[in-house]
Amino acid sequence: xxxxxxxxxxxxxxxxxxxxxxxxxxxxxxxxxxxxxxxxxxxxxxxxxxxxxxxxxxxxxxxxxxxxxxxxxxxxxxxxxxxxxxxxxxxxxxxxxxxxxxxxxxxxxxxxxxxxxxxxxxxxxxxxxxxxxxxxxxxxxxxxxxxxxxxxxxxxxxxxxxxxxxxxxxxxxxxxxxxxxxxxxxxxxxxxxxxxxxxxxxxxxxxxxxxxxxxxxxxxxxxxxxxxxxxxxxxxxxxxxxxxxxxxxxxxxxxxxxxxxxxxxxxxxxxxxxxxxxxxxxxxxxxxxxxxxxxxxxxxxxxxxxxxxxxxxxxxxxxxxxxxx
Numbered sequence: 001x002x003x004x005x006x007x008x009x010x011x012x013x014x015x016x017x018x019x020x021x022x023x024x025x026x027x028x029x030x031x032x033x034x035x036x037x038x039x040x041x042x043x044x045x046x047x048x049x050x051x052x053x054x055x056x057x058x059x060x061x062x063x064x065x066x067x068x069x070x071x072x073x074x075x076x077x078x079x080x081x082x083x084x085x086x087x088x089x090x091x092x093x094x095x096x097x098x099x100x101x102x103x104x105x106x107x108x109x110x111x112x113x114x115x116x117x118x119x120x121x122x123x124x125x126x127x128x129x130x131x132x133x134x135x136x137x138x139x140x141x142x143x144x145x146x147x148x149x150x151x152x153x154x155x156x157x158x159x160x161x162x163x164x165x166x167x168x169x170x171x172x173x174x175x176x177x178x179x180x181x182x183x184x185x186x187x188x189x190x191x192x193x194x195x196x197x198x199x200x201x202x203x204x205x206x207x208x209x210x211x212x213x214x215x216x217x218x219x220x221x222x223x224x225x226x227x228x229x230x231x232x233x234x235x236x237x238x239x240x241x242x243x244x245x246x247x248x249x250x251x252x253x254x255x256x257x258x259x260x261x262x263x264x265x266x267x268x269x270x271x272x273x274x275x276x277x278x279x280x281x282x283x284x285x286x287x288x289x290x291x292x293x294x295x296x297x298x299x300x301x302x303x304x305x306x307x308x309x310x311x312x313x314x315x316x317x318x319x320x321x322x323x324x325x
Contacts, residue, residue, distance in 0.1 A: 001095075001096075001208075002093075002095060002214070002268070003097050003099065003202070003203060003206060003213040003214070004093065004097070004099065004213070004215070004216065005099045005101055005199050005202070005213060005214070005215045005216070005225070006216045007100070007101065007102060007195075007217040007219070007221070007222045007225075008100050008102035008109055008125075009103070009219075010083075010218035010219060010239065010240060011083060011086070011216045011217070011218060011239045011258055012082065012083055012100065012112060012258070013080050013082055013083060014080070014081040014082070014083055014318055015079075017076055017077070017104055017105070017108050018032065018055065018056065018059065019032060020076050021059070021063060021068060021072070021073065021076065022059060024066065025066035025067075027149070027153060028062065028066070030152075030156055031062060031153065032059065033156065034152045034153075034155050035059060035167070036055065037160065038163055039054065041163070041164050051189070051191045051192030051193055051221075052191050052192045052219075052220040052221045052223070053189045053190065053192055053194075053221040054189050054191060054192075055189075056104075056105065056126055056128075056187070056189040057184055057187050057188075057189055058171065060130075060180070060184050061145050061148075061183075063130060064134060064137060064183060065137075065146075065180070067134070069131055070107045070129075070130055070131050073105055073107035073108050074108070074110075076108060077107070077109075077110075077111035077115075080108075082116060083257075083258050083317070084258070085259030085260070086116050086258050086259075087115070087117055088259050089259045089261060089262060090118060092259075092262065095269070096265075098119075099118070100113060100118050100122065100123050100125075101123075101125075101195045101198045101199060101202075101225065102123070102125045102190060103126060103190050103191040103221045104126060105125065105126050105128040105130075106125050106126060106127050108125075109123055109125035110123065122202070124202070125190050126187065126188070127187070130183075133183040136182060137179045137180060138179040141180055144175070144180070148170045148174075151166055152166075152167075171184070191221040192221060192223075192224050193224055195221060195222065195224060196225045196228045199213070199225055199228065199229070209232065210228050210233075210234050211232035211233035211234045212234060213235075214229075214234065214235040214236075214237065214268060215229045215235070215236050216237045216239050216261065217236075217237075217238065217239070217241070217245055217249075218239050218242065219241070219242055219244060219245055220242070220244035222245050223245050223247075224248075226238065226245055226248040226249050227248040229250075230250045230298075233273065234250075234273075235250050235276060236248065236249045236250045237249060237250070237261065237264060238251070238253070238297070238310070239252075239253050239254075239255070239258060240253075240254055240313050240317060241307075241310050242310070242311070242314070243303075243307055246297070246303055246306065246310060247297075249297050250273065250276075250296075250297060251264060251277075251280055251294065251295065251296055251297055252293075252294065252295040252306050253293070254292070254293040254295075254306075254309045254312075254314075255292035255293065255313060256313060256316060256317055257292070260292035263283075263294075264276050264279065264280070264294075266279075277296050279294075293306075293309050293313070295309075
């Protein structure tokens with residue numbers, strides 16, 4: 001039995017659901033801009049208690065305060081663009097067990113799974129019962145969210161030190177004392193280390209190990225999952241990847257259509273990692289036009305050329321879907 005694990009946003013769906021969620025209320029996109037920078041600062045610190053993807057916990061007080069509902073989240077998934085070839089690829093994997101490990105909230109991820117044809121029991125994502133959290137919020141605590149929103153909007157062009165000091169105060173000192181604090185503590189985003197742990201857990205149900213599986217990712221939340229599989233000797237595929245994930249992959253695919261992945265998967269079925277390397281080196285893509293571009297990345301230290309190609313195709317795919325960079 002062959003096992004494959006997909007990240008969702010990037011390989012399967014294009015829409016940035018966090019961005020779209022924050023746009024549901026006034027100035028939410030500007031609030032997100034500052035929170036995203038704070039998230040980057042925390043991730044770069046390498047703290048044991050913070051993982052890439054934990055931004056989904058940081059935005060919770062704002063989503064609750066502005067009345068975003070589970071139905072709103074499902075609605076975004078209904079309208080989200082699906083990556084070209086995603087459903088066709090998944091439907092073609094008759095001899096594979098197909099999983100998705102996504103940082104996205106459960107309401108969003110479940111609907112995307114329905115649309116691309118992955119079984120709900122093969123999904124790991126972020127549990128987020130936001131409708132229940134609405135009932136737990138005390139009205140007198142809403143002022144703290146309004147106040148920090150004003151501060152954040154004033155910090156839009158502030159330096160990193162000021163952003164870090166302000167949001168550390170809010171998330172570590174002020175928020176925990178309010179009724180919003182419970183939701184912030186309870187939600188555990190499926191990112192970074194939790195993604196790698198979910199992959200191992202799913203693999204164990206089939207008595208398999210990371211060296212026997214394939215994983216597909218594209219961003220910083222996938223880096224640990226890609227690294228886990230690549231180092232073990234499995235196949236870690238970077239699809240239209242950014243600079244945070246490409247260094248941890250075995251092979252790169254830059255393409256506007258994820259069904260091009262089938263070339264790599266067929267090779268893996270026939271002869272494992274060695275057969276994939278042979279298939280990749282036999283492809284003649286040079287990074288022009290819209291043909292799929294493959295790069296064998298094992299042992300490669302200079303990633304400048306493949307990264308430029310991945311970034312170009314990544315922008316092309318997202319611009320076609322109407323997503324801002």
